[in-house]
Amino acid sequence: xxxxxxxxxxxxxxxxxxxxxxxxxxxxxxxxxxxxxxxxxxxxxxxxxxxxxxxxxxxxxxxxxxxxxxxxxxxxxxxxxxxxxxxxxxxxxxxxxxxxxxxxxxxxxxxxxxxxxxxxxxxxxxxxxxxxxxxxxxxxxxxxxxxxxxxxxxxxxxxxxxxxxxxxxxxxxxxxxxxxxxxxxxxxxxxxxxxxxxxxxxxxxxxxxxxxxxxxxxxxxxxxxxxxxxxxxxxxxxxxxxxxxxxxxxxxxxxxxxxxxxxxxxxxxxxxxxxxxxxxxxxxxxxxxxxxxxxxxxxxxxxxxxxxxxxxxxxxxxxxxxxxxxxxxxxxxxxxxxxxxxxxxxxxxxxxxxxxxxxxxxxxxxxxxxxxxxxxxxxx
Numbered sequence: 563x564x565x566x567x568x569x570x571x572x573x574x575x576x577x578x579x580x581x582x583x584x585x586x587x588x589x590x591x592x593x594x595x596x597x598x599x600x601x602x603x604x605x606x607x608x609x610x611x612x613x614x615x616x617x618x619x620x621x622x623x624x625x626x627x628x629x630x631x632x633x634x635x636x637x638x639x640x641x642x643x644x645x646x647x648x649x650x651x652x653x654x655x656x657x658x659x660x661x662x663x664x665x666x667x668x669x670x671x672x673x674x675x676x677x678x679x680x681x682x683x684x685x686x687x688x689x690x691x692x693x694x695x696x697x698x699x700x701x702x703x704x705x706x707x708x709x710x711x712x713x714x715x716x717x718x719x720x721x722x723x724x725x726x727x728x729x730x731x732x733x734x735x736x737x738x739x740x741x742x743x744x745x746x747x748x749x750x751x752x753x754x755x756x757x758x759x760x761x762x763x764x765x766x767x768x769x770x771x772x773x774x775x776x777x778x779x780x781x782x783x784x785x786x787x788x789x790x791x792x793x794x795x796x797x798x799x800x801x802x803x804x805x806x807x808x809x810x811x812x813x814x815x816x817x818x819x820x821x822x823x824x825x826x827x828x829x830x831x832x833x834x835x836x837x838x839x840x841x842x843x844x845x846x847x848x849x850x851x852x853x854x855x856x857x858x859x860x861x862x863x864x865x866x867x868x869x870x871x872x873x874x875x876x877x878x879x880x881x882x883x884x885x886x887x888x889x890x891x892x893x894x895x896x897x898x899x900x901x902x903x904x905x906x907x908x909x910x911x912x913x914x915x916x917x918x919x920x921x922x923x924x925x926x927x928x929x930x931x932x933x934x935x936x937x938x939x940x941x942x
Contacts, residue, residue: 573740574627574706575747576754581620582762583628584780587613588696589686591621592630592651593659597669599644600636627706629699629915630655646917647674650699653894653913654692656682674918680909683898690805691897693782694845698814699915701844703821708734708741709755714846715838721797724760728753763789764796788846800846809897811852812859812867814841815878816890817914824886831856831876863893887912 594610595601601610608618622645625631630651633643647656657680659666670678684692701711712734713727731752735741762783787804790797815834818841819826835842835852842852853869853876860869860878866889870877882889891913 571708571711572704572706573708573742573747575708576751577623577706578627578755578758579616579620579623580754580758581617582758583624583782585687585782587617587621587624588628588630589655590660591625592647592655593661593666595625595631595645596647596659597661597665599646600642601645603642623706625651627700628696629702629705630696632915632917634917646919647677648915648917649911650695650913650915652677652680652682652918653891653911654683654687654695655685656680658682658685677911677918680911683894687782689898689901690785691807691810693786694803694806694810695813695894697783697786697788698810698817698841698844701839702817702915703839704915707755709752710759711839713756713759715843720800721792721795723795724753724756727759727796728756731756760789760796764791798846800848802847802851803845806845806855807897808855808858808862809893811841811845811847811855812863813890813894813913814844815856816867816886816893820886820890827880828870828872829878830872831878834878859893863896866893885912887914 590611598604601607602618602622604610608615611618611621613621625645626633629648631645632648634646636642636644656670656677667678687693687696699705700707701714705711709731712731716734717727717730719726728749732749735746735752741747762781763786765781765784785804786806787799790799815829818834818837818839819829822839823829831853832849834840834856835847835849837843841847842849845852847855856867856876856878857869860867864881866880866882868879868881870879880886880889882892884892891910894913895910
């Protein structure tokens with residue numbers, strides 16, 4: 563079930579321009595890119611986004627790294643790419659645009675009319691749940707953060723230093739042919755990625771003054787409390803985390819299974835909690851805590867999943883006949899809807915990092931048949 567490094571993460575190093583994600587960047591970049599998919603080739607892209615030139619480059623990278631958007635070939639210029647929303651991006655951020663509402667609406671109707679009226683689950687990323695989802699998606703297969711993936715999946719120390727993590731990543735790079743082609747990144751580049759990881763999750767504490775960046779005070783991943791400063795060293799927090807809900811853990815588990823065991827009907831909790839590339843490592847949960855969150859999810863969505871035992875081992879079991887990713891998506895839709903006004907249902911489609919194309923359709927979610935009313939956006 564484990565995902566090999568070469569299949570998990572693209573060999574992308576040092577592309578963040580030393581900036582980590584900031585509040586407001588993702589929504590702003592998403593909306594502007596919906597209106598103009600070639601935004602980042604415009605001379606005034608940074609002015610439109612209200613940031614510096616290097617920050618605009620960083621926003622472009624983070625839109626892809628968070629899997630909210632994807633770079634696809636530009637049919638008008640074979641040497642360029644353009645930005646298109648993923649299903650995950652549309653599910654989370656669509657609606658309430660930060661650009662001209664008419665321009666935004668016109669662009670959606672012109673390019674992907676079936677998605678034009680989708681109301682995002684959390685367009686302004688106000689809920690901690692949403693940042694946990696983004697954290698998971700950044701570590702999911704085909705991602706662009708090899709240093710981050712390595713830190714959470716193959717680095718065993720709980721307490722560590724910048725140097726020890728950098729050394730481990732360099733060893734992983736040396737052992738991974740796909741990360742050495744055509745050449746391996748320099749240790750200085752890898753260290754910059756390590757420092758970006760620590761700024762993103764631990765804030766400014768413990769970083770040398772020379773390595774600090776002004777985005778240290780604007781770090782939306784810090785409230786996840788995954789990494790903390792302990793007097794110049796760093797510690798991974800293993801255990802329950804603020805805002806990490808049962809629904810998010812269930813979504814990540816099913817999303818992982820859809821990639822590794824799409825037709826499976828059961829999965830050992832111990833495997834989900836410990837497998838390389840899996841949700842247990844991404845969220846830094848013990849097997850017991852991971853199992854407790856899945857138990858809570860099974861109680862909340864008994865028509866979709868349930869918990870069983872195989873001998874003395876707890877097992878996550880699939881009850882619904884829907885495809886795995888649709889079950890995962892339905893759990894998220896229900897979870898976010900539970901915090902909305904009565905009757906404020908969201909249009910359903912499967913949530914993934916796959917880019918949306920013009921030919922895709924969408925269920926209107928109007929059927930009152932429970933989970934069966936959820937239909938996948940057509941695959942390309």
